[in-house]
Amino acid sequence: MSKRVGIEVSLSVSEAVKLANVDCIAAYPITPQTHIVEHLSEIVANGEVDAEFIPVESEHSAMSVCCGCSAAGARTYTATSSQGLALMNEIVFIVPSLRLPIVMTVADRSLSGPISIWNDHTDAMSVRDCGWIQFFVENGQEAFDAHLTAFKIAEDKRVLLPVMVHMDGFILTHMIEPIEFLEQDEVDKFLSKNYTPAIQLNPEKPVTMGAVGIPEIYTEAKKAHDVVLHESKKVIIEVWNEFAELFGRRFKPVETYKMEDAEIALLTMGSYGETAQIAIDELRKEGEKAGLIKLRLWRPFPLEEFLDTVSNVKGVGVVDRAITYGTTGGPLAIEIRNALYDVEPRKVVTDFIAGLAGRDVTINDFKYMYQKTKEAVKSGKALPYQFIGVRG
Amino acid sequence: MEKYNIYAAKLLPKREILSPGHRACQGCGELLAVRQVLKAIGPDVIIANATGCLEIVTSSFPDTAWTVPWIHVAFENAAAVASGIESALKVLKRKGRYPSDRDIKIVAFAGDGGTADIGMQALSGALERFHNFMYVCYDNEAYMNTGIQRSSSTPFCATTTTSPAGKKSFGQKTNKKNLPEIAVAHGIPYVATACPSYPFDLMEKATKGVNTEGPAYLHIFSPCPTGWRSLPDDSIEIGRLAIETGVFPLYEVVNGKYKMTYKPLKLKHVSEYLKKQGRFKHLTGELIEEIEKRVKENYNKLVKKCEI
Numbered sequence: 188m189s190k191r192v193g194i195e196v197s198l199s200v201s202e203a204v205k206l207a208n209v210d211c212i213a214a215y216p217i218t219p220q221t222h223i224v225e226h227l228s229e230i231v232a233n234g235e236v237d238a239e240f241i242p243v244e245s246e247h248s249a250m251s252v253c254c255g256c257s258a259a260g261a262r263t264y265t266a267t268s269s270q271g272l273a274l275m276n277e278i279v280f281i282v283p284s285l286r287l288p289i290v291m292t293v294a295d296r297s298l299s300g301p302i303s304i305w306n307d308h309t310d311a312m313s314v315r316d317c318g319w320i321q322f323f324v325e326n327g328q329e330a331f332d333a334h335l336t337a338f339k340i341a342e343d344k345r346v347l348l349p350v351m352v353h354m355d356g357f358i359l360t361h362m363i364e365p366i367e368f369l370e371q372d373e374v375d376k377f378l379s380k381n382y383t384p385a386i387q388l389n390p391e392k393p394v395t396m397g398a399v400g401i402p403e404i405y406t407e408a409k410k411a412h413d414v415v416l417h418e419s420k421k422v423i424i425e426v427w428n429e430f431a432e433l434f435g436r437r438f439k440p441v442e443t444y445k446m447e448d449a450e451i452a453l454l455t456m457g458s459y460g461e462t463a464q465i466a467i468d469e470l471r472k473e474g475e476k477a478g479l480i481k482l483r484l485w486r487p488f489p490l491e492e493f494l495d496t497v498s499n500v501k502g503v504g505v506v507d508r509a510i511t512y513g514t515t516g517g518p519l520a521i522e523i524r525n526a527l528y529d530v531e532p533r534k535v536v537t538d539f540i541a542g543l544a545g546r547d548v549t550i551n552d553f554k555y556m557y558q559k560t561k562e563a564v565k566s567g568k569a570l571p572y573q574f575i576g577v578r579g
Numbered sequence: 580m581e582k583y584n585i586y587a588a589k590l591l592p593k594r595e596i597l598s599p600g601h602r603a604c605q606g607c608g609e610l611l612a613v614r615q616v617l618k619a620i621g622p623d624v625i626i627a628n629a630t631g632c633l634e635i636v637t638s639s640f641p642d643t644a645w646t647v648p649w650i651h652v653a654f655e656n657a658a659a660v661a662s663g664i665e666s667a668l669k670v671l672k673r674k675g676r677y678p679s680d681r682d683i684k685i686v687a688f689a690g691d692g693g694t695a696d697i698g699m700q701a702l703s704g705a706l707e708r709f710h711n712f713m714y715v716c717y718d719n720e721a722y723m724n725t726g727i728q729r730s731s732s733t734p735f736c737a738t739t740t741t742s743p744a745g746k747k748s749f750g751q752k753t754n755k756k757n758l759p760e761i762a763v764a765h766g767i768p769y770v771a772t773a774c775p776s777y778p779f780d781l782m783e784k785a786t787k788g789v790n791t792e793g794p795a796y797l798h799i800f801s802p803c804p805t806g807w808r809s810l811p812d813d814s815i816e817i818g819r820l821a822i823e824t825g826v827f828p829l830y831e832v833v834n835g836k837y838k839m840t841y842k843p844l845k846l847k848h849v850s851e852y853l854k855k856q857g858r859f860k861h862l863t864g865e866l867i868e869e870i871e872k873r874v875k876e877n878y879n880k881l882v883k884k885c886e887i
Binding site for chain 1: 700
């Protein structure tokens with residue numbers, strides 16, 4: 188049966204990848220992703236999993252090696268962060284087009300400059316449009332579980348898309364948490380250890396992969412990619428439900444907290460959900476009808492599930508962990524506002540850029556965001572986006 | 580060439596692994612080189628191809644000229660992609676999830692830009708990690724696919740669209756980067772140069788390269804009529820002249836030991852090579868002599884290495 192272990196979240200991710208019977212891992216070190224790949228190297232070195240660990244010379248090569256591994260039919264994993272994700276950006280966009288079910292952890296971190304190793308979602312937003320399935324986890328248990336589901340979703344023949352699991356750098360990666368592990372035989376029941384690829388580089392049945400897309404075919408290729416990404420939501424939910432039935436822990440595309448009668452909601456992605464939850468509790472004690480929406484599935488964007496959660500609210504305060512310079516708000520708020528455009532009656536959307544590069548966001552900060560959203564609802568006018576806890 | 584007497588054109592495999600009907604220019608040395616490499620290796624091969632002429636002219640969806648498994652990911656990463664394929668086959672064969680009855684070779688193809696410039700890091704990484712694969716650089720001495728821009732493999736004095744000869748310029752100012760030497764410096768077991776004008780020599784080296792345990796690097800001089808401003812029917816002759824003048828010596832380095840595989844009795848003057856190509860037509864006698872001096876110096880250095 189499952190056992191509960193106190194372990195650093197990064198190491199639990201490595202253990203999940205091991206339990207997934209990974210075949211190939213190619214990675215390059217970058218803070219705060221390092222503990223994941225260090226531990227995986229150990230696991231391979233100790234023969235705990237029969238896999239090849241390819242210690243490449245850059246993230247660009249990490250993702251390129253992963254392409255080769257996955258195209259040859261190996262269950263393939265990598266992890267990166269920040270500048271590493273930026274360096275491999277070119278290949279990140281090619282992977283889903285090749286329909287390679289690679290799983291990657293992004294230990295989310297700010298992008299230079301100025302150089303900073305601390306957590307926000309700037310790196311995640313730089314690959315917003317890359318066409319991967321992407322989800323955010325909130326705590327260690329979710330990080331462990333999410334990786335097991337990621338392989339199953341990616342490899343489903345109805346999907347065949349890479350999956351990116353976002354976990355906040357340091358805030359999650361370096362935290363020691365109690366995590367309920369799964370036994371190998373339990374995982375094997377959920378995720379086949381004999382992964383069979385849909386397409387494979389094999390002289391017995393030659394294929395041409397990565398052909399030139401002339402103008403007459405490029406748009407069709409892009410539409411097909413978009414369609415399959417949208418349709419993957421069904422499989423994602425199916426896999427998450429199966430995981431819940433087997434192990435009792437359920438993922439939903441959009442998680443909610445005290446939303447049943449909420450009038451004003453805050454919306455977060457990633458580890459901030461836990462702090463925001465405490466703020467909601469305090470606000471509730473103060474008599475406020477406050478609730479919290481936690482967007483777990485980022486791509487494909489779970490529009491219907493999101494709209495279901497907000498049908499009764501008057502305003503949504505979006506906590507953005509990245510900037511889109513020189514426009515109407517942070518990337519998350521722009522997305523949310525767009526999703527709500529056709530909804531009657533109109534919801535007020537406020538936007539708070541918070542916690543950039545590890546800047547602490549406190550319970551009081553969340554309460555402040557709530558109050559500001561409440562004021563905006565009262566006046567009926569959304570405020571321009573604002574930075575939380577900024578000097579000057 | 581060691582087994583010259585057993586080679587005859589009629590004994591070569593008739594099977595074309597790179598099928599005819601692709602879209603390369605007339606007289607393309609690169610496609611000829613790839614065709615010869617594949618004839619030598621046979622069908623048990625997986626190819627990782629860098630972006631460039633070869634990829635463009637052979638893989639325009641829904642057509643493909645490849646009868647063997649082939650993947651193209653990007654420009655600079657053919658060596659990395661090949662590393663991944665090699666690693667995957669290793670583990671999958673171990674786990675019984677890939678047929679192990681065939682000895683499948685992994686080959687990366689890239690041009691000089693994809694090797695000497697943008698792909699240098701991925702290549703160096705793959706050679707250092709000692710993957711069991713062969714990397715083939717078809718060198719046509721500039722970025723031909725994008726319109727003849729200079730690379731670090733463009734020779735001294737050649738005019739290209741980004742190293743143009745002009746009133747104050749004689750073309751490329753720098754010497755050609757010596758890629759085979761860089762490969763040798765990685766301590767890999769097999770490095771060789773070849774040219775499709777010498778098909779038996781090329782095919783023997785390709786065979787040796789893929790049968791080497793560990794990484795092999797094959798650098799193929801590939802005349803490009805479009806970029807070199809030469810006649811398509813001169814490609815073979817220009818390749819021959821490159822070797823006969825010492826511009827591009829044919830040699831191999833097996834476990835660090837250098838050996839000339841074809842040594843002309845007497846080297847011709849470089850002008851015989853240069854005059855067939857529009858990219859050198861702006862040169863004056865003085866510059867031609869400077870090229871001659873540099874070529875012969877490099878050649879003699881190589882001869883000395885072969886004597887060790």
